[in-house]
Amino acid sequence: MYYGEIKNYDIANGLGVRVSLFVSGCTHHCKGCFNPQTWDFNYGKPFTRETADKLLEMLSPDYIDGLSLLGGEPMEPDNQRALLPFLKEVRSRFPKKNIWCYTGYLLDEELLKPSRARCEVTDEMLSCIDVLVDGEFVEEKKNISLNFRGSENQRLIDLPLTLSTGEIHLINRLYNLR
Known part of the structure; x- marks a missing residue:
């Protein structure tokens, strides 16, 4: 896997101060995408052990x-x-920190049912995530007043509650997670 960027002290892509990893590779190719260079699976730098260690170090301060x-x-399955x-290492080392994941795939239609996105590790990966922001960016539904998403079709999903109940639970109010 490759990644295009790492942001430390990010406040735009989830609640609080965060470390953000922008992975490479996307087949959605959303019109108006803010990051089209990352559509290429070989864009940026390889995700290595050193990259993981750097991210773990960035995650270590209490204020993150x-x-x-x-x-x-x-x-994407390869990602x-x-x-x-x-993610398992992040969970183990930082059990009180939360993990957000942005995806163009829909949880209930593509990640929990047979689809090109679903693979042998999907369920375990989903179990590591606290908030899933799902749905492709739709330029015609762009709304800059939304919290932590770009278009009105995208959903902020409380993933642990959703997985435990079998029903989609949207986050309508932002709160501290974990």
């Missing part, structure tokens, strides 16, 4: 609330396979 995964597309061991 968590990790955000963006892209590109973190839920899921590369990210899962890292």
Whole structure:
């Protein structure tokens, strides 16, 4: 897996102060995408052990609330396979920090049912995520007043509650997670 950018002290891509990883590779190609260079699966730099260590170090201060995964597309199957061991390590080392993931795939239609996005590690990867922002960016539904998403079709999903109940639970109010 490759990544295009790492942001430390990010306040735009999730609640609180975060570390954000922008992975490379996306097949959605949304019209008006803010990051089209990351559509290329080979854009940027390889995600290595050194990259993971750097991210873990960035996550260590108490004032960092968590990790955000963006892209590109973190839920592309090859990216899921590369990210899962890292997410398990983040969970183990920082159990009180939360993980947000932005995906163009819909949870209930593509990630929990057979689709090109679903693979052998999808369920385990989803179990590591606290907030899933799902749905492709739709330029015609762009709304700059929305919290932590770009278009009105995108959903902020409380993933642990959704997975435990089997029903989609949207986050209508922002609160501290974990």
